[in-house]
Amino acid sequence: MATFRWTTDPLPEGITVRQVYGFCFDASGRVLLREDEGRYGLPGRKxxxxxxxxxxxxxxxxxxxxxxxxxxxxxxxxxxxxxxxQPFAQLRYAARIGDFLPRQPDPDTGRTYGRLITPINKAPALLDWGIDGLLQSAAAVHAAYRLGLDPAAVREDTWRN
Known part of the structure; x- marks a missing residue:
């Protein structure tokens, strides 16, 4: 059985990074979730x-x-x-989206994933990561402000593509 512990500390020396995922925000402060057959996740991988x-x-x-x-x-x-x-790390970043490019299949899987752009307050329930997901989303909100975005001011609803 796996145990998970979220921390905002710097990554310690010697811990292996197995995954990197990002809370990616559009210009209006909404976050992108990758949709795969009705399940949602952040973009990223190993x-x-x-x-x-x-x-x-x-x-x-x-x-x-x-x-x-x-x-x-x-x-x-x-x-x-x-x-x-031995524990390993799954890194989390916040990022500002530069451009949305035309949809195409992922070269690793051959699948074309859906893009859900949604207010950050909806992300924890969609990700279904429990308390750690809430803490990560809260950290992403703080980072969004540092990126010049205001996720609390989002008035646009969810967008799918």
């Missing part, structure tokens, strides 16, 4: 050899959701421990 966290997120956002990113801010990481083994 690093390839020699790739730093920012490069992972930029590549995966382009491949999965066909978006480019402008500014990125580190939020923290989720420490995951499985069956008493």
């Amino acid at each position: 690093p390839e050899a020699g790739e730093d966290a920012r490069a992972v997120l930029e590549r995966e956002c382009l491949e999965e959701s066909q978006i480019t990113l402008d500014s990125l801010l580190y939020l923290g990481y989720q420490e995951v421990t499985e069956d008493g083994r």
Whole structure:
């Protein structure tokens, strides 16, 4: 059984990063969720050899959701421990979306994922990550303000593409 612990601390030396995901905000302050057969997630995935966290997120956002990113801010990481083994990290970032590009299949899976743009207050329920998801979303809101966005002022509803 796996245990999860969210922290906004810097990543400690020696912990392996297995995943990098981003809360990606559009210009109005809404967040993008990747939709896959009725399940939602943040864009991102695992690093390839020699790739730093920012490069992972930029590549995966382009491949999965066909978006480019402008500014990125580190939020923290989720420490995951499985069956008493060495813990690993799942990094989280907040980013401002630069451009929405035409939809195309993910080169890794061949699938074209849906894009759901929604107010951040709807994200925790859609992600279904429990308390850690709420804490991560709260950290993303604070980062959005630092990115020059105001997620609390969002008046537009959800958008699907």
